[in-house]
Amino acid sequence: MIGEEFNNSKIKIGELLVKNNLITQSQLQEALEIQKKTGKKIGEILIEENYISEYEFKNFLSLQKGYKQINLSKISNEIDVKASNLISKEYALKMKVFPFKFENEMLAVATLDPLNIYLNDELRMLTGYEVEPYISTNKDIEVAIRTYMSDEHSLKEVEEITKDLDFSIEDDLAEDIDLQKNPLIRLANQIILKAIMMRASDIHIEPQEKHCLVRFRIDGILQVIREVPKTVQRLLISRYKIMSGMDITETRLPQDGRSSFNYHNRFIDLRFASLPSVFGENISIRILNREESIFNLQNLGMPEREMDVYGKVIKQPYGSVIITGPTGSGKTSTLYASLTQISTPEKKIYTVEDPVEYKFPHIMQVQVNQKIGMSFAASLRAMMRSDPDIIMIGEIRDYETAKIAVEASITGHLVLTTLHTNDAPSSVARLFEMGIEPYMIASALRCVVAQRLLRRLCPACKKEADMSNIVISDEVFSILKDKKIYEKTGCSQCNNTGYLGRVGIFSVLLVTPRIRKMILDKSGTDAIENQARQDGMRTLLESAAEKVADGITSLEEMYRVVF
Template sequence: VNLILTDSVKRGASDIHIEPYELEMRVRFRVDGQLATVMTPPLRLKDAITSRLKIMAKLDIAEKRLPQDGRIMIKYKADGKKKELDFRVSTVPTLYGEKVVMRLLDKENLRLDMTKLGFEPESLKKFERNIMKPYGMVLVTGPTGSGKTNTLYSSVATLNTVDTNIMTAEDPVEFQLAGINQVQMKEQIGLNFAAALRAFLRQDPNIILVGEIRDFETAEIGVKAALTGHLVLSTLHTNDAPSTISRLMNMGIEPFLVATSVNLICAQRLVRRICGNCKEELEVPHQALIDAGYTTEEAKTTKIYHGKGCTTCNKRGYKGRTGLYEVMEINDELRELILVGASALELKKKAIEQGMITLRRSGLMKVALGQTTMEEVLRETVL
């Protein structure tokens, strides 16, 4: 078990999957967003490994029929430095025993510097300008595992000064940040995002971070907070920035409230970064570049790279990840469109006219800079 945990840190894994099957047991790590098998321990160790992890996570060992959640904190020494590791543990009963998934929450991997997340300079300016506003709503959107939490944490770290009161409602609290009042949700006793938000409004906050807007109630209180002089940061699951507006309206928020409360929406994805050690140029037909979204002019001059795989990147050709960002600042023209109930498509068209860089465009710019590959961008974005 110790080998599995320390090996996951060495390889830079974000998740560990321990899976029992009929004839074998397998351990997989998710590195840079991709799962790969790293070991197949003997089947006879199945129960021992699971029980050991459950004890470490303070779970009920006897309960094998129900899913359970816990946390493991480990202190260890690496390169003469003391390190603290934090794993979020989840068990689920499968046909052949319990499958354990652990999410590694490594503080050192948390990039709290906004300039290092992968924003284009223009998009970063817009984003920073809007989180510095005294009130309104800033929404970060994207699928699970697209780096939304990191972007939000970077934002509050930037805003975390002695003269501001920052309150966060999270499920779960992933990283502990000094100087910020973090509240862990507990659904079983009725402490959900909406209840926490209501309480926050009586706590004299300047900035409120809500882990996720899942329902009408949370959205309604969030909008109310944004309109009464608080800066509200939160996340949603939508495919791009403009469709976030439609999502809020579908939840039941009136268009005039959406138009007046939302300052900015940032959609994001994570793509793998080409390994700097084995990066080489790749021949790609012009037409393929044009099909991907480059103009004919750009296609003539753009150089495409990929990683051929080396020992540094475990023969994968990629090492680390970077973000793609679509930042839509809500200005007066967009507000008017929202008020008349314009569709996400119309909003998108208008925003692009005003210079919004779409997710695909952000990806193409990163490909042209040699930071990521065409496959990654085509996998994560649509035209």
């Protein structure tokens, strides 16, 4: 494989190697002995006998003969896979060639045998480029082929997809991404950038039987962004696994990993999780904006009247505050906003969460880990020994946790937590059901906030609704009568959904002296609700109607979420 010319000058090469102190005279003699028996080329023998490394030998040859030589492992940044994938992987492996870049309109090819005219001709015909051969080592070429070349030309498909309009991005950062020569890395980054720009909270790569779906969760709703072919699916998933530090060879067990993305100097945390399915591994990526400014009760949509009540309660040094609602109703954001609002340097704030969704610089956050016995209750017991001022408990799921929370609030701590109930009054009943004594609840509980998230109408395309055929229900008639009511349309800014961003609606039940008395008497949910309404509590429906009256959301969205 070393080329005809070398065979003719074999003795000379051996002597030159000795002269240059790359091998000894006795090594050369031994090699010549072997050559007599085997007829192998002298270079091959010297390499096999470990008298010289393949790299040193090739380097020496190139210096002697004036060939360009290349160490592929040292130029990985310059490798242009567009060049590499001009030929098939099978051909590259068979012929031991690796095109690695374009150079003066020629194709630079790493080869073992720069003088093989037939091979160079063949490459020229296959690729349409004149070939500039570089001598390289067998190992380097093979590693490069396996690293940069893909089966079935799927990188070409990746290339096509990245050209597709769906992923084209009008952004300064997109230019950096376009500079990325590997179309696979480019596609992986484009998907993430696109998701950030569309304000998605999650990216899902979901293999199906015949293709693979890329879906974004935007404003709480999953949207199909596009389909990619199966060949691209495998590459894309591998890329994300590499990016997030997962084990790329493990495909049968779920894994998780993380990475980050700098978007216009905003650090975006990316949390990756893989989950094997029958059609291949699913990858989901959670996009977490590290900026805390978004955790602001006003920005979350809490109206002034509720802010007044709630803001006073969380400024108290002790007591329990419960945020309630189904999964995805924004409870965690409200807890974070509350902590942000009351956080001062002298206050010790601890959280127990599952999972920790955002990292705060000045808050001690503990991740629940059932596997090692760090349940909510166990974490809380450990935490109480460090004498915290404020405790945030991600969720109360059991008696044990509820009991610790209630005890902590009675003994001088402010406890913020969440429950899974439909409305504020039923949270009291839930605590009864969990086995907490009414007198404990009555002395601990300060207020319960029920909440939901409504999608905001896109300000660019919302239009006034024709109300002539619409009947407004009695409960909200007084809020909505004579108001301009808007409905969705859909435009390019809102991805044709008619909605852009979300807003919270809140129902705040303040534990007044009368309510406290009712809790002690173990009154029913309806009775507590009636009293709370007399004391000024607005329902979720009323809170939603107010957002409709303000033109922030639509009637349709109000009924979707609150009814």
